[in-house]
Amino acid sequence: QVQLQESGPGLVKPSETLSLTCTVSGDSISSYYWTWIRQPPGKGLEWIGYIYQSGNTNYNPSLKSRVTISIDTSKNQFSLKLISVTAADTAVYYCARWGDGFDFWGQGTMVTVSS
């Protein structure tokens, strides 16, 4: 069974960088697309971007200037960096596998942007 687990700071200061890592178990990260999705409190889901094992990436145009997703196949992990954060970036951040749809999800991690 594929499992994903997000990790990283739960509190980030405004203008700083949000960094999260997703550890994948039960499957090799060297196939499928691996994605980040977020959900602000009380709001809907927003796709952030994806990465393939080759390093090929694509991002939500609204976040593209601030987002970087990277992959470490040796650790079976992929990561998210979001620069210059503001309160609007406060959300639950999910990592997920894009196979037949977003078929496996992490439990999500709440990240609050506040001084």
Add this chain to the structure above:
Amino acid sequence: QSALTQPASVSGSPGQSITISCTGTSSDVGGYDYVSWYQQHAGKAPKLMIYEVSNRPSGVSNRFSGSKSGNTASLTISGLQADDEADYYCSSYTSSSTLVFGGGTKLTVL
């Protein structure tokens, strides 16, 4: 990219059927069969219910079905049960090789 359009809320009584629509454009829903649907209970991660318009993952009840006509996809839940009460989201692949979600629909079981 614009979010796909879903009704904010739908409701139905136990045993009834409901349908949730998801409207996009020819650049997303209408152009690809990569439409999927997700169920999200409060405080939980979303769960895949339908992929590629009408396919059910293993373990998902056959009370859930999906379809598409033109730029609009639909999720139908038959034999409504109390546990179906949740938020539902659609998603589609786009012509920019990105992915986009709908705004979400809150299903209330009366």
